[in-house]
Amino acid sequence: DAKTTQPTSMDCAEGRAANLPCNHSTISGNEYVYWYRQIHSQGPQYIIHGLKNNETNEMASLIITEDRKSSTLILPHATLRDTAVYYCIVRAPMEYGNKLVFGAGTILRVKS
Amino acid sequence: DSGVTQTPKHLITATGQRVTLRCSPRSGDLSVYWYQQSLDQGLQFLIQYYNGEERAKGNILERFSAQQFPDLHSELNLSSLELGDSALYFCASSTRDGMYEQYFGPGTRLTVT
Numbered sequence: 716d717a718k719t720t721q722p723t724s725m726d727c728a729e730g731r732a733a734n735l736p737c738n739h740s741t742i743s744g745n746e747y748v749y750w751y752r753q754i755h756s757q758g759p760q761y762i763i764h765g766l767k768n769n770e771t772n773e774m775a776s777l778i779i780t781e782d783r784k785s786s787t788l789i790l791p792h793a794t795l796r797d798t799a800v801y802y803c804i805v806r807a808p809m810e811y812g813n814k815l816v817f818g819a820g821t822i823l824r825v826k827s
Numbered sequence: 828d829s830g831v832t833q834t835p836k837h838l839i840t841a842t843g844q845r846v847t848l849r850c851s852p853r854s855g856d857l858s859v860y861w862y863q864q865s866l867d868q869g870l871q872f873l874i875q876y877y878n879g880e881e882r883a884k885g886n887i888l889e890r891f892s893a894q895q896f897p898d899l900h901s902e903l904n905l906s907s908l909e910l911g912d913s914a915l916y917f918c919a920s921s922t923r924d925g926m927y928e929q930y931f932g933p934g935t936r937l938t939v940t
Contacts, residue, residue: 808925
């Protein structure tokens with residue numbers, strides 16, 4: 716599995732866009748990028764995933780560079796409730812046994 | 828609310844004891860996963876079941892076991908508890924096997940004293 720590198724922490728002003736980077740320079744052609752977040756001691760929450768095209772849903776946008784070596788999760792209008800640990804996870808499709816492997820993630824602090 | 832329920836929310840027990848954690852997946856989900864989150868180890872995958880069958884094992888101790896019942900709920904059994912087993916235990920579910928889009932429950936906080 717490709718290794719991911721994320722900043723330890725980031726701050727963002729409330730109402731502004733939060734851009735969370737993830738480096739995955741060893742990603743393989745069939746590996747997807749997944750983003751999860753965990754608000755303090757709650758269960759992790761799935762946000763979005765993508766292979767090579769940019770993706771958007773009601774929560775966030777995912778921008779993957781053309782060479783797929785890095786990606787950015789964008790929360791367009793961050794609120795205080797978006798304060799959480801954000802995990803970037805790279806995984807290849809498997810028929811079964813699809814465990815999620817969580818790293819340390821990025822602590823995002825949204826400030827008023 | 829993810830639709831995944833876990834009971835109990837909190838559990839305090841003594842070393843050497845045995846406990847059972849329960850998980851009900853989202854309606855229609857066939858796959859159940861268990862994860863452990865401790866302060867020093869982060870979130871770690873323990874075990875996965877799909878439609879009653881064990882599919883994958885992670886860093887699960889021999890003192891721990893799990894099963895998934897015909898109604899698709901799952902139980903994680905922890906025995907001969909040690910202080911180091913104190914952690915948050917999360918259950919997640921997905922529609923079918925082979926999916927990384929998993930929906931997590933609120934967790935059970937286990938404290939071993």
